């Protein structure tokens with residue numbers, strides 16, 4: 001490894017909410033989710049190139065089928081790096097775990113490039129809202145206790161703060177106070193990252209950067225009081241992490257992806 005390679009930042013790709021289906025032509029409000037994911041992957045390769053790690057933050061399948069998870073795993077073969085997958089409200093946890101093991105994507109804690117990534121399961125079977133079980137909170141706390149000196153990124157599916165959208169307020173992380181009580185004990189936490197809200201969101205809380213990311217399929221209207229979709233292209237988040245503890249992040253969208261969105265739907 002040359003000095004230049006050694007010093008280059010760790011490149012991390014977040015893909016979220018692909019909502020894949022067993023049916024090859026499966027669509028969500030008119031957007032064929034396999035095609036939009038492929039468009040996003042092509043955009044990543046064109047704009048940023050190969051990442052070093054992929055974080056997949058839930059709603060990987062719309063129908064929870066083993067086939068959908070395998071389509072996701074096969075799609076990630078465009079990349080030469082490992083990935084880690086967590087569940088969202090649409091996922092079938094057993095099927096997701098089975099296929100994530102087939103693709104070596106079931107790790108819940110990764111240390112790479114001087115950073116650590118903790119993947120939490122906030123899904124609750126048959127519910128749209130999220131919650132962290134006692135076992136997840138214990139895992140989070142034990143992991144951070146064991147690695148106090150490594151800057152940490154915590155990823156989950158559901159939003160752990162109010163994002164200013166009434167209909168989504170009811171479907172966020174319900175036990176968010178318990179989550180923050182754990183995180184507030186650990187100054188190495190730099191980023192909390194999620195999916196679920198199908199839109200870009202950025203803010204700061206007590207020195208922690210809070211980040212959400214567009215879906216690789218349909219987008220929800222930011223700030224809307226009721227369910228509403230926005231005519232924005234599918235996207236992804238890119239990070240560059242430095243071993244100094246600094247990082248940079250940005251959202252990119254597959255601007256050339258053509259789709260006809262059904263904007264009259266009252267849900268998804």
Ligand SMILES: [Fe+2]
Pocket residue numbers: 017019058059088196197198215
């Ligand atoms: Fe979703």
